[in-house]
Amino acid sequence: MKLLLIEDVPPLAHLxxxxxxxxxxxxxxxxxxxxxxxxxxxxxxxVIVLDLGLPDGDGLDLLHGLRNAGNAxxxxxxxxxxxxxxRIDGLDRGADxxxxxxxxxxxxxxxCRALLRRPGGLLGRKLQLxxxxxxxxxxxxxxxxxxxxxxxxxxxxxEVLLRKLGQSVPRRVIEDAIYTLDEAPxxxxxxxxxxxxxxxxxxxxxxVEIHTIRGIGYLITEAGGA
Numbered sequence: 420m421k422l423l424l425i426e427d428v429p430p431l432a433h434l435x436x437x438x439x440x441x442x443x444x445x446x447x448x449x450x451x452x453x454x455x456x457x458x459x460x461x462x463x464x465x466v467i468v469l470d471l472g473l474p475d476g477d478g479l480d481l482l483h484g485l486r487n488a489g490n491a492x493x494x495x496x497x498x499x500x501x502x503x504x505x506r507i508d509g510l511d512r513g514a515d516x517x518x519x520x521x522x523x524x525x526x527x528x529x530x531c532r533a534l535l536r537r538p539g540g541l542l543g544r545k546l547q548l549x550x551x552x553x554x555x556x557x558x559x560x561x562x563x564x565x566x567x568x569x570x571x572x573x574x575x576x577x578e579v580l581l582r583k584l585g586q587s588v589p590r591r592v593i594e595d596a597i598y599t600l601d602e603a604p605x606x607x608x609x610x611x612x613x614x615x616x617x618x619x620x621x622x623x624x625x626x627v628e629i630h631t632i633r634g635i636g637y638l639i640t641e642a643g644g645a
Contacts, residue, residue, distance in 0.1 A: 420578070420620060421596050423464035424448045425455045426497075427473050435468075438524030442471070443558040444531070445575065447599050451475045455606060462600055464492060466531045471498040479512050486513035493534035497522050497625070535576070546581040549626040549641040553581055562625040572597065573616040576609075580629065580639040589636040 422444040426432040429450075436446045447462065450456035454473050458464070464624040471478035482494055496514040498505075509517045515534050518526070532555060546553040550563040558574060560567040569577070580588060590609055597612075598604050619630050626642040 420444050420466065421462070421464045421466045422446050423455065423458055425450075425452075425473070425478060426470045427451060435524050435527065439468075439528055439531075441523070442528035443571070443574070444528065445597055445599055447601075452478070452481050455481055456484075458600065459490075460494070461502060462595055466534055467492055467494045468497075468527060468531065469494050469496050469514075471496060471500055476632065479509065480602065482509075482513045492557045493531070493537075495527065495530050495534060546578070546584075547582060548584060548639065551620070551625045551627050553578060562620070562623045565623065565625050567619065567625070568620060569616070573619065575616075576612050576616055580637060584639065587632045587635050591592045591636075593636060604645075 420443070422430060422439060423528070424439065424446055426435060426448070427450045432448055432450065436448055439446050446583060447458050447464065449458055451473050455467075459467075463503045469478045471483060472623060478498070485492065488607070493515045494513065496517045498509070498517075499520045500506075500509075501519040505519050506519075515537075516530050518530065537553075546555065549565075551560075552561050553574075554561075555578070560569055560574065560577065576593060579593050579596045583592075593620070594604065594609055613629060613631075620644055621631075628640055628642050630638045630640065632638055
């Protein structure tokens, strides 16, 4: 899942980003409102973690602008503003959730997953196809009930394909979901990840197939289903 972290304190941003990536998110970072708006416009995230006291303005201005434009990206406000009126204002201005610093990265990740499981969100607790199951909270994969050991990149690819079940997923959509803006994947990086994923799923007897749709991208189906 693609997450945009908006935080202007470098050490805190670094630690939070590393922790969220460990929790399975692909994280872009913005240290100010200008950068955040640019990222949202070119690489919209699935969820935003928003600090409010930013060097070029108030994070609530960004939030208000998103909602006025009809943008429903879930937003978790993480801020030092602890007053009751602050919390009410943040929620009334469009925040989906609001927690006060200091906040443990594990709680931030859990709250983001909860937002994405809400009606209309992108995550169910479990994504399943055939005998393959992916738990979105634990980031664990099983085939016929047996654990499947996958590297993070292969898990990311699998998640995108399962979220788009029944659809041909363009390679650009997959790349946008699994790489951050400051990563520069090689021209065959995605193909290599898909190849490893296919091999690993076959080795454990997962009855799913990942099809290459020439000129478009990839499609996952139950074995024999496409």
